[in-house]
Amino acid sequence: MAKSIQMEELTLGVCYYPEHWPEELWEDDFRRMRELNISVIRMAEFAWAMLEPEEGVYDFSFFTRVMDLAHSYGLKVILGTPTATPPAWLTHKYPEVLNAHQNGELIKHGMRRHYNYSSSKYRELCERIVRNMVNAYKDHPAVIGWQIDNEFNCEKNVFYAEADHAAFRVWLKEKYGTLDNLNKAWGTVFWSQTYTAWEQLHLSQTESPNPHLALDEKRFISDNVISFARLQANIIRELAPQHWVTTNGLFGHLDSHELTDELLDFFSYDSYPQFSTIFPGQDEKPLMDRGWSMSLSNVRSISPNFCVMEQQAGPGGWVDRIEMGSPRPGQIRLWSYQSVLHGTDLLVYFRWRTATFGTEIYWHGINDYHNRPNRRVREVAQVGGEFAKIGAAIAGTQYQADVAIMQDYDNNWDAEMDKWHGPLQWQSKGSWYKQLQYRHIPADVITLRPNTSLEDLTQYKVIVYPHPAIMTDDTAELLTRYVEQGGKLFFGARTGYKDPSGQCYMRPFPGPVAELCGITVEDFTLVKGSIRAAELQWEGRLSSGTQAVGFNEVLHVENPEVKVAAEYATEYYQGEPALTRRPLGKGEVWYYGAAYSEPVVDAILDELGLTSPIADWVDVPADVELGIRASENASYAFLLNYSDQSVTIQVKQRAVDLLTGETLENEVEMPAYGVIILALQ
Structure with missing residues (x-):
């Protein structure tokens, strides 16, 4: 059962860094936060040097003063363990804690996440600061929960310190038991790579390593991060069982589902929709910031109701990279409701005030440097007032979808190196999600895991699993039962040709699902x-x-039951099948020998006859995202206008806009970046 945050109402928060500001500002900051209906602050995740200014010398008085004052203003506090930024005294005294480049050169102090998870000394020092910190603050009445570290694997998701190589060998011994088993799994007879001693094994040392080693390396990194996080979670559970535990981010080489299942009360995410506008793709009508909904959908598969620990509140940029323009008037509010639509019940803006120094001086918060009212403050105030009005109704309701785009960690990690199926993944997932968005058909993004059950799948009428190169017979059996129960399943090119080690099967493609699909692959070309x-x-x-x-x-x-839905009309394979469909039981399985594009997805959606779940209630233009959050007793349709122009929607049945209390019918004008939440009867 997926773990969700438990909130009685939609709650607004903000990231606050009191160490950046004169103490005289704190009280005015907290007063103004309450005026905006902000009731939660998150802090201390980068403050190790203040908490332990020298080894073994702790000073927790600073944040105690901050929390005492925050508590007097009715603010609750999320504390971050500070292990993402070790202090300079630590990395100088213990250089073995540093991460290294692939060539073995140590990464010097001066940024963040420059440590490695494998160092026994770093783990010892982390356990010490976390234990002392939790002991110091566990009984403070303002504290409600803890964020472990910050954004695991952000910026650095590969590790090459000596401690990492040693930990990898231990992990491999536990997985394979013998070198014979490892050599077989990695196919080391190729290019005379056979290992005869464990000491010969290292993490990838070249830009093009053995692909089976590379896949195991990513699995190791994920397990290693979870092991590191477990040290901290266990301390918090032991000393402060009354507090919840989470962490934030969704970054590479980390199984966030396993992390959450094993250690957290719920997952948290950092939502920056403008990242989707920096690299919008080459398609004619890109989703832009609306495309961030796919990332939020992925988070929802971990925790159906979750926390956004950092919500974009202004233009973003570091001194040396990623510069974003200022959000247009209305976009901060729009993006806030984008997060809420997709499952956020606790929304924490990043940050209260823009930093005047450091790497992130261009990553803007709600307030500017000058600390005077601005349009971002006014926009957040509007969201705060609306949360106070609708928060109790929305909290705990969950996103509704009959269609799912499925992925899995092994194929995502293998796809990083495999250029024959890797690029197809983004193409197909993006095309499906985009066209479903433009047709107002809500979709989930789900992750196939070893414990995924038939019941997990049968809640969806359609599942798109576009390019799972790694496929097992057990997965094929599960998917067969899904189709037999009435599901419609879609595959794409390069399905089912690899085993879990990443080796190619000596069986006709698409391997384990060839019988299910009723086809084989006769020929292929990039x-x-x-x-x-x-x-x-x-x-x-x-x-x-x-x-x-x-x-x-x-x-x-x-299989004679298979119908050819499309043939190739050009190239040397003209007239050969390209898209097939096979009825099976109550459902059907489709196989497409290419990557899905928007026109192909559109054609398939026409064939399936899929329509918006509230087509009888409202007609919505393509620029508006439509989604539904519902419980057993209530249902709410979110309409989000991503256009910089006003649009007209057609309300076919009277419905109340939860935000304004107005009854809407017939033609309704939505302003640019407008939001409507319809209470459906």
């Missing part, structure tokens, strides 16, 4: 150079004029 994307000729009601992009597999029908 679409590159002289090989152009083939045009498609569709059967039945499907449209024409679409291309099979990325990769083209020539399919061979093995």
